[in-house]
Amino acid sequence: MLQEKAREQRFIAICMLGFVLFNFPVLALFNVSGTVLGIPVLYAYIFAAWALLIVLLALLAER
Amino acid sequence: MLHGPVIILTSFAYLGVLFAIAYYADQRADAGRPVIANAYVYSLSLAVYATAWTFYGSVGRAASDGVGFLPIYIGPTLMIALWWLVMRKIIRISKQNRITSLADFIASRYGKSALLGGIVTIIAVVGILPYISLQLKAVSTSYLILVQYPEIVMPQALGALSMRDDTALWVALILAAFTIAFGTRHLDAAEHHQGMVAAIAFESLVKLLAFLAVGVFVTFVLYSGPGDLFARAAAQPKLSSMMTPLEGVAGGYASWIWLTVLSMMAIMFLPRQFQVAVIENLDERHLNKAIWLFPLYMLAINLFVLPIAFGGLLHFPAGRVDGDTFVLTLPMAEKQEGLALLVFIGGLSAATGMVIVETIALSTMVCNDLVMPVLLRMRSLRLNEQPDLTRLLLGIRRGAILLILLLGYLYFRLAGEAYALVSIGLISFAAVAQFAPVVLGGIFWKGGTRKGALAGLLAGFAVWLYTLLLPAFARSGWLPIGLLEQGPAGIALLKPLALFGLAGLDQITHAMIWSMLANIGAYIGVSLSASPGVHEHRQASLFVDVFRQGGEAAGARFWRGTASAPELYNLLARFLGAAAADEAFRQYAATRGRRWPDDPPEADAELVHFVEVQLAGAIGAASARVMVASVAKEEALTIEELREVLDEASQVVVYSHRLEQKSRELEAATAELRAANERLTELDRLKDDFVSTVTHELRTPLTSIRAFTQILLEHPDVEAGERNRFLGIITKETERLTRLINQVLDLSKIESGKAEWRESEVDMRTLIGDAVTGMSQVFEESRVKVELELPETVRPVRADVDRIIQVLLNLLANAVKFCEPGRGRIRVALRDEGGALRVEVRDNGPGIDVTDQELIFDKFRQAGDTLTAKPHGSGLGLHISRQIVEHFGGRMWVDSRRGEGACFAFTLPHG
Incomplete structure (x- = not known):
């Protein structure tokens, strides 16, 4: 029962992390010109953050 | 090679493959060996979320405002993180109550209200029409473009309006025929369509592969990698301004966040998502994989959207080619016939997947929650007396599928032209978002009532009609455009795009703010203002506390009345057919230790509930309740x-x-x-x-x-x-x-514990030397010989010098006491045992009985009979010594046998 509660809270935390990563003001920090490895900063950031969320979800969901 | 017949033939071949897959999966399901019972198929079937909107529209959106297409795919990732809480609960509720659709779910939650189910169905059908028209538009447009090969001509430039419309109509009719053949071949009490799910999962693979193929082609063949592509785009001032687009887009961050929220609701409440995620779910544990696989799919299918958009913008002169068609026109412009055909099939699979699942889900709703409740109430039809209603049910569903697709075509004719693909789809998203408050509120808040849900849905839907659907018709010229510019009857405060003067937002954000405000406000306000009825109360409790209730039987607790088993059986047979009803009754009787039909089970509350749940699977909860009430006399349960x-x-x-x-x-x-x-x-x-x-x-x-x-x-x-x-x-x-x-x-x-301990590094060799020297007088007096056996060096231990000396003196004094004067010999040995130092004091006295060996360490205990023999000392020495040694983490013991001397030993661990 306790474990289930802990798991729920971790899922909620990931969702909230996502909201922070994909929202003002964090998003604005990366909304600048310039490139990372030839890819515009904003695009590179969004896909990297997205991949990070998926990895976190995978780690938590498959436990 | 890309002539009309080739394209059409390929398309039909593709649909044939789909049909074969579905047929195979259905056969396997009937044989009890389902192919779709695994988490990967479940995850892929969720990807029915990616439609022609994703396949063609995302690139179009990206070509006009850069990353603006992404919130639609990021939202589901955020939402799916909460699925373990929310979706697991919805699935559990739906399984226990045999929920067959979203409308059924909402109706069931609020007291099995037929009215509510009907309204949800109407909102869903009207709300989804733009979305279906989008699919028709995408398929017909892509066909019209492809058939012009090797020329690249936008359909708008073709002029022949009738031909275009005909294409969309044909697409609608073919898809309707296909879906009918596909989804309504027989009636399943649980509304499972395993064949459909298998085909949808396959379609998800096809569209992903097709899109990735174009992406790789544009990025790595047309240009040399993403770096090259973005560098060239950056060289053009118009494109470089799209690299940091968030300030530039109308609404900026506000629009971004609202699109995210909107798509979070869409992934739950689009009828087709509800169908694949909840109704077709075979095992809750499949969620564990889907929670990360589905977002991964979303990421993969979006990876090449920007490269393709930039590639298209660089490739074609500004304004000549619509961004929504870049996916298709880029391969065509490069004379890649095979790739272009693959893209067309990919787009077709994206569109057909959406249309099939959406219309099946909607037709179930229309049949169970709109048509049947009305028919069952019309006594003149005498439906209650019909022996077999399965054909009627299937007929209604088939009609509904055809009707929905034709309405979708109508919407395309009336309003589809003025908007890009994504904008059409967003209108539908905003419509289904209206379900979010009543569903989420319904599963977490017992206070939500039927009237509250009705008020919330109607208020939200009305605002949606006014702020989104109305402007769509006005822009297409079907309503006076003045309605938008001056407001109705010139009242500026009521302008549909700037309601009550709220201006400066994009259309979707504006509509979402007002509709959600109206919806949630009415839902909560009305719910709180009146207390719920009996049935609402019990349904609310069944839904909210689903994880605390005891399975399906929980519903039976609430029923009181009289019924007869044969009547219940006849009722079930009318809707499910005799074979299915026989099977159901046989299984039920078996669990009660009875045999159907010779020894029928008792017609108690549980049987009535069982029949109602079975029936709900076929005709929806609200109708099932009416039907069961017609044969079983229920005693009214008072609210108390x-x-x-x-x-x-x-x-x-x-x-x-x-x-x-x-x-x-x-x-x-x-x-x-x-x-x-x-x-x-x-x-x-x-x-x-x-x-x-x-x-x-x-x-x-x-x-x-x-x-x-x-x-x-x-x-x-x-x-x-x-x-x-x-x-x-x-x-x-x-x-x-x-x-x-x-x-x-x-x-x-x-x-x-009050003793003071002064710890320091102690060299045991020195201590033993000191102790023996201090006792030398005593040894001489007793004429006892002492031998030392000390190594050259030992590692130091941490201990209190005085206390350890006390221990040594005590052991030596003991040894002397028990030695016979003149013949006594004492050996003191020191050894390093790795983890600890070990000190032994051995004498050749009379020894100690085995039985006494532990006792002598007790207080005031001495070996032998203390009554007859003269005591040698206080009897506290060994006890204190052991306490000291144990304080430093060591232990003390004795080895001895009567007549063979005694060997006292203790250890002291290194630091």
């Missing part, structure tokens, strides 16, 4: 009775949980108390023993001192030699007394 049942049930659960916990706590406390009591009794006994032993030990020397002083006092003429002997004895006895008292004090200090 219901409350009683509910409160009883939930309180009993809570109480029994609490009781269990309390009794566990009590048990633990009792055990602790018992242990403490035993310990106290033991201590009390020890204290008594201790006091009596100490007094006894004190009295012996005192008695002898008193006797000798009395002799000296009464006989002053005692000889000098004799007097000295007496005085010597007195001195010795007082010394013994002092030693005894010192030891008692020492012991009490150690045992109470």
Whole structure:
């Protein structure tokens, strides 16, 4: 029962992390010109953050 | 090669493959070996979320505002993180109540209200029409473009309006025929369409592969990698301004966040998402994989959207080619016929997947929640007396599918032209978002009522109609455009795109703010203003507490009345067919230890509930309730009775949980108390023993001192030699007394933890040397030989020098005491045992019985019979020594046998 509660809270935390990563003001920090490895900063950031969320979800969901 | 017939033939071949897959999966399901019962198929079927909108529209959106297409795919990632809480609950509820659609779910939650189910169905159908028209538009447009190969001509430039419309109409009709053949071949009580799910999963693979193929082609063949592509785009001022687009887009961050929220709701409440995620779910545990696989799919299918958009913008002169078609036109412009055909099939699979699942889901709703409740209420039809209604049910569904697709086509004709693909789809998203408050509120808040849900849905839907659908018709010229510009009857405050003067937002954000405000406000406000009825109350409890209820049987608790088993059977047979009803009754009877039909089960509340749930699977909860009520006479349950049942049930659960916990706590406390009591009794006994032993030990020397002083006092003429002997004895006895008292004090200090310990690095070799030297006088007096066996060097240990010396002296003194004078030999050995130092003191005295070996370490215990033999010392020395050694983490013991001497040993661990 306790474990289930802990798991729920971790899922909620990931969702909230996502909201922070994909929202003002964090998003604005990366909304600048310039490139990372030839890819515009904003695009590179969004896909990297997205991949990070998926990895976190995978780690938590498959436990 | 890309002529019309080739394209059409390929398309039909593709649909044939789909049909074959579905057929195969259905066969396997009937044989009891389902192919779709795994988490990967489930995850792929969720990807029905990616439609022609994703396949063609995302690139179009990206070509106009950069990353603006992404929130639609990021939202589901955020939402799916909460699925373990939200979706698991919805799935559990739906399984227990045999929910067949979103409308059924909402109707069921709010007291099985047929009216609510009907309204949800209407909102869903009207709301989804733009979305279906989008698919028709995408397929017909892509066909029209492809058929012009090798020319690239936008359909708008073709002029022949009738031909375009005809294409869309044909697409609608073919898809309708296909879906009917696909999804309504037979009636399943659980509304499972395993064949459809297998085909959808396959379609998800096809569209992903097709899109990735174009992406790789544009990025790596047309240009040399993403770096090259973005560098060239950056060289053009118009494109470089799209690299940091968030300030530039209308609404900026506000629009971004609203699109995210909107798509979070869409992934839950689009009828087709509800269908694949909830209704077609075979196992809750599949969620674990889907939670990360589905977002991964979203990421993969979006990876190449921007490269393709930039590639298209660089490739074609501005404005000549619509961004929505870049995916198709880029391969065409490069004369890649095979790739272009693959793209067309990919787009077709994206569109057909959406249309099939969406129309099946909607047709179930239309049949179960709109048409059947009305037909069943029309007594003139005498439906109650029809022997078999399965054909009627299938007919209604088939009609609904055709009708929905034709309405989608109509919307395309009326309003589809003025908007890009993504904008059309967003209108539908905003419509289904209206379901979010009543569903989410319904599963977490018992206070939501039927009236509240009705008010919320109607208010939200009305605002949606006014702010999104109305402007779509006005822009297409079907309504006067002045309605948008000046407001109705010139009232500026009521302008649909700037309601109450809220301007400066994009259309979707504006509509979402007002519709959600109206929806949630009405839902909560009305819910709180009136108390719910009996059925609402019990359904709310069943839904919200689903994880605390005891499975399907929980619903039976609430029913009271009379019924007969054959009547219930006939009812079920009318809707499911005789075979299915027989099977259901046979299984039910088996669980009750009866045999159907010879020995029918009792027609109690559970059987009635069982039949109602089975029926709900075919005709929806609201209709099922009406039908069951027609054959089973239900005694009305008053609200007080219901409350009683509910409160009883939930309180009993809570109480029994609490009781269990309390009794566990009590048990633990009792055990602790018992242990403490035993310990106290033991201590009390020890204290008594201790006091009596100490007094006894004190009295012996005192008695002898008193006797000798009395002799000296009464006989002053005692000889000098004799007097000295007496005085010597007195001195010795007082010394013994002092030693005894010192030891008692020492012991009490150690045992109470008040003793001071001065720890330092100690070299045991030196300590042993010192101790032996200090005792040399005693050894000589007793004529005992001492041998030392010390290594060259030993590692130091941390200990208190004085205390360890005390231990050594005690052991040496003991050894001397028990040695026969003149023949005694004592060996002191020191060894390093790796983890600890070991010290041994061995004598050749009489030895100690095995039975006594542990006892001698107790207080005041000595080996042998203390009553007859003269005691040798206080009996505290070994006890104190052991306490000291154990304080430093070592241990002390003795090895001995009667007649073979004794070997006392102790260890001291290194640091």
